[in-house]
Amino acid sequence: MSKNYVQIDPKDNIIVAITPLEKGLKTLVAGKEVVLKENIKQKHKFSLNNFNIGDEIFMYGVLIGKATETILEGCAITIHNVVHASATFNDAKEKFTWTAPDASNFKNRTFNGYHRADGKVGTANHWLVIPLTFCENRNLDVLEGALSEKLGYETKKDFAVDTDALIKKYKAGATSEEILNTPIITTKEEISKNRLFPNVDGIKFLKHDGGCGGIRQDSEVLVKLLAGYITNPNVAGATIFSLGCQNAQIEMLQKAIEDIDPNCAKTVHYLEQQKSASERHLIEEAVKHTFIGLTEANKISRKPAPLSKLTLGLECGGSDGFSGISANPALGFASDLLVALGGSPVLSEFPELNGVEQELINRCETAEDSKKFYDLMRAYSASAVAVGSGFENNPSPGNIKDGLITDAMKSAGAAKKGGTSPVVKVLDYTEQVTKPGLNLLCTPGNDVESTTGLVGSGCNVVVFTTGLGTPTGNPVAPVLKMSSNTNLYERMNDIIDINAGTVITGEDTIETMGEKILDHIIRVASGETPSKAVLHGNNDFIPWKRGVSL
Template sequence: MRDPLILNPADNVAILTEKGTAPAGHKIARAGIAQGQAVVKYGQTIGYATADIAAGDHVHGHNCAFGEHDRDYRPGAGLANAQAALAAHQGTRLVFQGYHRDGGQVGTRNFIALVATVNCSATVIRRAAEELRIEGALDPYPHVDGVVAFAHGTGCGMADSGPGWQALQRVLTGHAGHPNVGAALFVGLGCEVMQIARMKRDLGQAARFHGLTIQENGGTRRTIDAIKDRVRQMLPQVDQARRATAPASTLRIGLQCGGSDGFSGITANPALGVACDMLAAQGASVVLSETPEIFGAERLLLDRVSRPELADQLLARLRWWEDYAARNGASLDNNPSPGNKAGGLTTILEKSLGAVAKAGATPLNAVLEYGEPITAPGLNFMDTPGYDPVSATGQIAGGAQLIVFTTGRGSAFGSKPAPTIKLATNDALYAAMRDDMDLNCGDILSGVSLQDKARQIVALILDVASGQETKSEALGLGDNEFLPWQIGAVV
């Protein structure tokens, strides 16, 4: 049996790499831990002992609980180290083969997007996309990746201004004007709050707009036919796009983790973090999100803000989330999920410390609202919920052309128009879900270095950006994972 992993000399727990006195991925005490004493992993407090724990005992929810975490914030205190980490990865210019769009954007896919402005038009866009598929309308156009319907459950019964309206507007226009979209058609009912005409007026030329409504077209069937006619008109022009060499600096990559386990913060997440540092050194943008899942690890980001105001912005979002959870009878420490716990994660502090590892070590250069355009190179943070479909939808709306998703328990997730690359945190998961996992990071436990795995991840990202199909694309995932964040009252 392999020795348990000790991640930091200051830790009073170690991690089992295979089943022993507890399941693999779980923690055991390195020495006795008295009731009330901090439980330390990654060199950080992850909880407090609720009973005396003997050396070798399993440390988990039965004897360890959430408690106060380090709030000794020192914004920018680690910036010099973060800048050094960025400089350390300067090297050969990396490129991929992408679709060059107006305004300097570069796409990794070439879709036609049908975007519902309201739930009332969800059926017509889905029906039109399905009928076009059945009829083989795309068969003569090999350079078009598909017609994707972005349907959702809101767009009316909401305020016509404020955070909820703004977030939905950013999501809808962000998907229509996405670099992976060659042409887009907005479809509304006609009387909803999220009016196409208002969006055109407010945004001007900021998005590529084509639009129609069910009421103006004479009902459901006529609208489906009108959508299909518009798509047929778009297809020849969209099919003219061809891939050409583009620098890695034009990539915007959303970072996700879901179904995390005790190995997430040891294998896939830190390896992805090193890969992100490599890409940041190229001028690419990497986007960490899921605000409730950085709770307890925010200091690791605050230490490397490139400007003081970014610390204020990040802390403001965390305070909003604490208040939002309290107003709805919840708290940010009610995470991890049952699956996370079964995989060895005990508290949100432990989960957050592992999750932040995928953001690497370079400076934090931007804090973004949900769905806000991603423009800063290097590490960005976007405020989103921890629920993966909602979070990824916001990242894609901001312009992410790829999502990289780490998982330890297994995730059947995909996304459009930006494909998802899934990284397994352990060998057992990779063997069990080979059809879903793009790369195994479990071999880090067997001696593969984080640097070598990071290079594999970067190579995979460039291959997928150049057109290589991901496992989730091969399985047809992504049509039902578009899920905008509904903020505010439904009225």
């Protein structure tokens, strides 16, 4: 984008400022000259026309708001003069056609992954330790302390302290000066080099606050989510802690695993504390069974796999006014490329699809899925209204500050992550991705809850676009962070993997950036380039309790 302002769609009657624009600047948009009547902040918008109270405002070609006061041509669009509004929709499909992009540059590409007995391929190889109730979280802490550093896995810091070295020195009669000169700090890189099981990427501890209390449905949903994590292709097996009396029973988890994979070949060890001789005995059994599980998981190694085995989670968080014109559409093009190659991108965050429902309904391949998406969106919206809220409350203070002033504006940009391909399946929370092509998954707009849900439904890699920056990661799937602007990439390079700001500056097109994204995904999926979230040990895991979460 070489200009300092842009009209995204010919139907749009507000214009995006690519750079800060000063009052008095003459702009030429679609042959019309507009003189700015006030300063316009970068990423914010100005009016192409005069608006009266109640007039509809369009961006990305869709309704995103209505004027709440008179707005003169060339004035700033703000939360003070515009209110959220979105287009109506119904469950009747309209005609839709799609032409797949040219994916010839990736035709013969593969990634090196972990092949599972069910035919899926992982981009990582993890062992999970999971509590069925929050009462068992402490036992996970004990197990983590016993295994992680000793086996060469990540610590909670960027380094580990080798106190054993000081103990050996002391017992050998070392002087105070000798003790002071003894190196005891070990970096994460050094710890990783000493891994006993080099083919196991990590032991992940999925602590949570559920499994008992609340309503029974919360525990039922949690169990299905945990089953999705155990059957995820990035997982080799699991150790399960149960107290015994909680709502989330072992039998429920076993049934949920069977529902996903009736012939599940993964090793899952179940330990119930109320049947154990003592807590010490419980921990001893857990350590031994987990250690044996790791020895088996280590026997598998990476082998080439087709790109059709990639299930790509599409996520955004900390979005800004550039997200919908750089990072999200570029990721959408990568999604379309993956669909053309037989892969499965997954678009989630249903509160952030508000206003583009009809487009997605039209893109559904079946009337059944159109109806399912319609019903899920209506039910979600109604549940928010029932507690005195609504989708219009989704944009965060950070979103608004950086130019996303209504939910429909935010949603129209967020939906770009899903590209333009047909929707092959609509999934409710915890339902599994089984069909190649673009899937829609019902999750909240909350970053971590949504990412947690994507991986629980089978995603083996996630790309997370952001305009403001976030360290979010996941215990099981690598999460690649992509910035919408170069300034963010340069300031937070330690946590951002890809820079889509080159689309804003004109160095890349949406298409060339999309190809770069897919290339980066392949390298991460092959274990060649670790994501920044993995390097920093960002293992965020928050199950959704199906209450109202925007």
